[in-house]
Amino acid sequence: MQDNTCQCDRGWMWSKTHYRCVWDCNCPNDVQCIGPGVCGCAHTCKYGTCWNGQCECWEGYKGITCDTFDKNMMMNRNISVGMNLGGLSYWSPELKFVDVAKQSQEWITEHHTTHQWDTHEHDTITWRDDGYPASLPNDMLVGKLVLRANAGIHGPQGNFTLLYDGDGEIAFSLVRPVIHYNGKGRMVVEFHENSGGIFIKIMRTNSANPIHNIRLILPGFEDRHELFPFYPPFLNSIKRYSELRFMDMLHTNGHTPEPTTWKTRRMPEFHTQTGSAGCAIEYLIHLTNIVGSDPWFNQPHAADDDFIKQFANMSKTTLRPDVKVYIEYSNEVWNGIFRQTKYNQEQGMSLGLDTANWKAGFKYYNKRSTEIANIWKSVYGSDSEKLIPVWAWQTGYHDYTRQAMVDLGTRASNFKGLAVTGYFGCDHVTSQSKHDITQLSMADIRDLCKKDLPKSIDDFHFYMNMSKANNLKLLMYEGGPGLESSRNNNATDHAIAFNRHDLAGDATLDVLEAWYDVVVSDQYNKHPGGLFNYFSSASSYSKYGSWGLMEYTGQDPHTSPKYIALHRYINRHFNNHNMGQHCSFVSQNNILYGCYKHRNQQFYCGQSTDHGTSWKNYPTISANTSALILDGFDVMSGVIFVRNVDEIAANTFYKLNTTKMQTQWESQSVSDYYRQVSPTTVNRKMTNGVYRGVDISNFIC
Template sequence: MVNCNGQKMKTLIKNALLPMLTCVSVSSVASNANSGVGINLTGLNYWSSQWTTIDVMKHASNGSGQLWATSNARTYEYNTGDQLLLDLDEQGWPRSLPPMTDDSPFHYVTTIIFHDNPHYAQGEYVVLYEGEGELRYSGPELVSSSPGRDVVRMTEDSYFHLQIHSTDPNNLGDHIRNIRIIAPGGSCSTALTDYALSAQDCDSPNMFIPFEQSYMQRVFHPLFLQDMSQFRTLRFMQLLNTIDNPIENWSARPKYDYASWGLKGGTPLEVAILMSNKLKAEGWYNLPARVNDDYIQQFARLLKLTTDNQSDVYIELGNEIWNNAWPYINDALYMQEQGKKMWPNTHHHDIEYRMNYYGMRSAQMCDIVKQEFAEQASRVKCVMGGQAGVPWINQQALSCPIYASGTNQQCAQNMDILAVGSYFAGYYANERYLDILTSWAADPVTGVDNLFTELYSDLLRSLTYNADEPAWWQAPANGALAQAKENISGNLQLAQQYNLMLAAYEGGQHLTYAGDSREGREAINESLFLAANRDARMATAFIDHLSDWRDSGAGLFMVFESTGRWDRWGAFPLKEYQAQTREDAVKFDAVLSFVEQNPCWWANCERTISPVDEPIVLPPSDPVTPPPIVEPEPEPEPTPVPTIEVISSPLFDTNGVMLNWQLNDSLNSVVFKIYRNEQLIFHTTDEQFKDHWQPLNVDLKYRVDAVEKMSNSVVASQTIVTKAGDSEPPRAPELLTIESNGQYGVKLHWQMSEDNNGIKLYKIIRNGQMYTHTSDNYFEDPWPPQGTVSYALYAQDFAGNLSDLSQSVSIQISYK
C-alpha cells in the first residue's frame, strides 16, 4: 500500500522502485484547503508518462487526433486514411468492417494504447468488452481469453496497439463495443490514494479490491491523485485541449461515454469536474476560443449542477491569445479577424483588434456564467489572460477601448483575475546567446554552473552588453529571477488598478528551444537545459521564484505542469514519469515543500474542506480474555439476528443509483460489500454508495452484504432491484381539448404531465404521424389538412423517456 507510515518494502515498477508500505493505519493525505499553489495538468495521450486514468483505453488514439487507424491486411499499411468510410456508433465503436478482399480499402482498425512510452505500468491488463468479434493485441502478450474478457501482459520496452479484426460476425447488431483496458493493481481500502499491486501488499488479502472491480468508481489512478492532492487548483487547459480547438457548439463537445478521452476535441468536461470533486480542488476551466453563448450557458449549468458548491471555479476563454507562436496563433488570428469584422470602420493595429475582441468575449463569458450561478455567483472567478512581459497587451484586454467606446463599459468591470505566465529564464533561448550556450554545452558541468549563475546575476549581460542597442534587447541586469520579479511587479500594479487579483495561470522555469534542434540547440537542450532541471539548484530557484511571487502580494500561482516526459520541447513537467519518487523529482519536491511551509497568503484564501482520503478499514485487535466468572450470571436474552435495510433513489444528473442502508446492530467491525448483478463493485464502512453512469431503463440488482471483518462472515444481506437515473416515464398528458382558432386552424390544450424529473417536451401526433413538438401545454396548428383530423400527445422527459399516448381528439376541417 502507499500513503501510510510504517515499514517499507520495495516493489518494482517500470524505471522505479516504488515504496510499498505495510502498516497498521493510514492518515489522510495532506489537505489542499489552504494551499496557495495550483497546477496545470498534462493531457491524455498514448505517450504520456502520467497514469491519469485506470482505464487506459481512455487515452487511446491513432496518432493523428482520431480514434481509429484504418489498417490494410494486404499491404500492411497502418493507416490508409479512410476514416470517412468507418461505420461508427455514437460512442465511436465500429459497427462493421469491410470484407477481407483485395479491393477493400482497409480490413481492420487499430488504435494506440502505448507507444514511444517507456513509463507505462508493467504487469497484467484486463481487457473487458461487450459484443462479438475478434480483438488482437500488437505488443503485449495474450495471457488468457474468454468471452468479454482478455488478459494481456506488458513487459519492459514494449508497446500496445489494439486491433479489431472482426465485429458483429453474425449481423445481429452485437458489434464489439465498450472496450475497457484496466491497469494492473488495485487497492486495500476505499481511500482515493491507496494503491497496491496485489492482495499480498494488503494487511489482509481479503481487503484487496482489484481495479477491475473499482475502476468505474475510482476512474483516476491512486498514484496520480496522490501527486495532485496538495494542489489547491487544477488547470485543465491541456486536458481539455483548449488551444486551436475548433468546437463552437455545445452539441459538438466530447462526451463522457465516448470510447476515448484523448482525441483532438479534448477530454470531456465531466472528467475534469469529477477530478476536481474527488480531490476537493478548485477547477480552472479553459473554454475553446470559438465557443458560442449557448455553449457557455450550458457549460455554466453543468458546472453549477455538478461541482462542489464549497469550491470556487475559475473560468478562462482560450489560452494565450496574445501569443503569435504555433499553435496559439490559430486562436489569436480567429480573435483578430472577429475584431476586424466587429469594428470594420476603425483603424487599429492587429494586436489591438485581437485583444479588444478577446476582452469583450471574456467579459461576455463571465456575465453568462455568473448569471447562471445566480446566488452562487461569488464562486465564479473570471480570468483575463495576459502576457507577463508586456503589460500594455493586458491593458488592451482589460480596458478594451475599441469595444468600450460604443458601450461605455470596460471589459474588466465584471472580471476577478488578471493572470499571466510567471516564468523565468526564457530569454536563454534567444538566438543572440546561441554561441555562448554552445560553448557552455562543450563543458556541461561548468556550463550548468554558468546557467545557474545567470539566474541570480548578469553573466550574459556582461558578455553581450552593447550600449548602442535598446534596453529591451539586452540581457536583464540582475539575471533571470530578478527579471521575473520585475514582471510580477508591473502586472500587479495593473491588476490593482482594476481591483483584480494577479494570478499566475502558468509558471516555473522556461528553458526550451520549443522543439528547434538546429545549429547545436539539441546539444544545449540535453547538456544544459534538461540537466539543469534535474539539478538540486533548480529546486532552490523554484522556491525563490515562488517566494518572490508570494512576497509581492500577488495571489494564486499555477505551476506548469504535472507529469510528462522531457524532450526537445522542454522540461516543464515537475515529474518525468508517474513512478518517479518525490526525492528524485527535485522540482516536484520543491513545490510541495513550498506548499507545506507556506499556507495561502492572500485575503480570505482559507477554505474549510474535509480531507481527500478516508482511513483504511482495519481488522480489530485480538479480544482480551475476561477473568473467570465467579457468580453465575442470568441467562442473556437471545441476541436478535442482524438485518440490513437497503433503499435506493435515482441520481438524475449522472444516470446513477444512490444506495442507502441501515444495519440494526451495533457491530463495530463491519465492512459493507456492494454487488451489482452479482459482481462485487465496492466496499466501504459508510452506509451509502453512489453508482454513476449506468444504463437507463434496465433492471439492476444490487446486494449489500454486511461482513464481520474478523471472521469474514456475512452477518446480514439484502438484495433490491431498481433502475438507474431517470428510468421512469412521465404520465400521459390528460384533458386534451381541441377547438377552432376562428380561421382555418385549430387550438390544442392539455393538462401538464407529471414526471419525477420534469417534462422536456410534448410530441404532437397528427393523423397517427409524428407532426411536431412543443415545450408548452398548448399548441396552434394553423393549416391542418382538410377532412377529419385527429391529434394525440406523448410527453417526453429530459432522459428521453416517453409517456403512454394520450387520448385522441379530432375535428372536421374544411377550407370552403
C-alpha cells in the same frame, strides 16, 4: 459444465432463473449487489462513492454518508498553489485513468493483407456516435495505440483486463501479449515494459452488434474501474494543490470543432478522451469532486453561447458545494502559435473592432471573455460569488497588455482576477544567439537564472500595480522553468540535465519566493489573488521543454528537485502540514487493524482484539511520517496495506502479512501496491470520521 450450466468466476453465481451467471453478494439487511461480489450501501453516499457496504468520501468529507465537510482534513487547505494538469494522449506519461483506453489515440485504418501503417481510409467506414466502426470492409481493420514511450516504460506491468461490448475479434500488436483468458467480452492479457506501446486492433466486427465500449484496465483495477475511474497514484500527486487548471485536458489550444456546440462536445462514452475536442466535462467535474481542488475551466475559443450556458449549468448542478470555479476564455489568445489567436483576429476584423489584426484580436478577446463571464454569472445567479472570472494576457511586453487593459476599460468589473505567467528562462540560456548551453556547467546556468530574477520581480510589480488600478487580484495562470532547446541533441540533453539537477530546484524556489514577497504578501491581494499555477504536473522531457514537475506518474518525488522546491515553498508559507487521516481502521471478524497518531505524537500501526482498548503494535515504518494510512486488509491472505506520507506529500508503500506475524514491512512499488489493494477481496478502511465503536481515546484522530 456437462449439465450445460456455467462454473462462474469469483463474485458471480449460477442463476437457475436467468440461466446465466449473475452477481453474487452476501449483503446484510437486503442491501443489493452493485457489482460482482460488491455490496451496495444502506444509505446514499452524498459526497462520496459507495463500495462494498460503506461510503468512500471525497477529500474533506466524513461521516457514514459523507455528508459532513471538514476543511481541516484537506491537504490543500489555505495553500495558494495550483497545478496545470497535463493533456491526454497515448504517449502521455501521466496516467490519469485506470482504463487506459481513455488515453488512446484516434483509430487508424489498415488492411489484413498488407502491412502498411495507417492507410487513411476513414471515409470508407461508417462510424457510430461513440467513435467505433459500425461495420468494417472484409479486408480492413482499425487500431489505436496506447501506453507508448514513457507511458509504457514507467506504467504498470502485468495482467491487464480488456472488456468490450458487442461481437467481433480483438487482437494486439507491437507487444508480445500472453493471453491468459479469452471469453465473450473479456480478455486477460499479460503485457510488460515496452516503449513502442500497445496497438489494440478490431480485426472484425459484427454489424448487427458492433464491438464498442472497449476498456483496457490496468492490473488490479477490474473490480473498481467503473466507480473509481482515476488512477490512485495520479490522485495522490495532485491532492495538495488548491486549484487544478484543465487547459490541456480540455485541449484548449486549437480546440475543435468550430463552432463548438453542446451537441458536438466530447462525451464520456466516446472511444477515447484524447484529441482536439478535449476530455468530457463530466470527468473533470468528477476529478474535482474527488480531490476538492477549485477547477479552472478554459472555455473553447469557438464555443457558442448555448455551450457556455450548458457547461455552467452542469458545473453548478454537479460540482461539490465547497469549491470556487475559475473561468477563462480560451488560453493565450495573444500567442500566434495557437489557432485561437487567428480566430479572435478574424472575429474582431469581421466585426470591425479595429483595422489592425492584432488590435482587433485583443478587442474581440475582451468582448467575448466579458460575455462568457456574464453567461456563467447568469447561470449561477445567487451563487455567483463562487465564480472567479479571469482576464489573462501577455506578460513579457508590458505595453501590449496595457493597451489591451485600456480597451477592456470598465468591463474589468466583470472579472475578479488578472492572470500572468511566471516562467523563467535563465537569460535565454538555450538560445543559440546568446549562449552555448553545452559549454556551461550546472552552476553557470544557475547563475544565469539569478540574473533573470530581477526581470521576474519587475513583472510581478508591474502587474500588481495594474491589478490594483483595475480592482482585480493578481494571480498566475502558468509558471515555472522554461528551458527548451531544439537546436541539437547535445543542447537538449544539457537543458534536460539542468531540469533534473538540484540547482533547478533552487532556481524554481527563487521565483516562488519572489512571487510570495511581491504578490502573496500584499494585503490587497487576498484570495483569489496570489495563486501560483505551476506548469505542469507531469510530462516527458524533450527538445520541446522539460515542463513537468514530474516526468511520469509514480515517480518518486524525492528524485525531482523542482517538486521538492515547490513543496518546501508550500510548507514554508501556508501553514498546512496535514497529509492525510491520522486514524484509519479495518475491522475483520474479531480483530481490528489500524494506523493511528498516538497522543505522544508518534504514528503506529497495530492490531487489537478488544475494540481498540489495547493494541499490539507492528514494527515502525519510518521516522519521516506526516501521515500513516491503512488502505485495506486482504481477507484472503491476511495482508494489510499501508501508505507512509512524508512532509512533502510523497507516498511510500508497504504491506505486512498479519497471519505470519512478520517482523518486517515489505516495501512495495506504487503499481504493485495498488494492484494488490484494489480488488474486492480487500476490505477498505472505514469511512472518514467513522470508527464503529473503536476506542480512540489515546489517539489524535
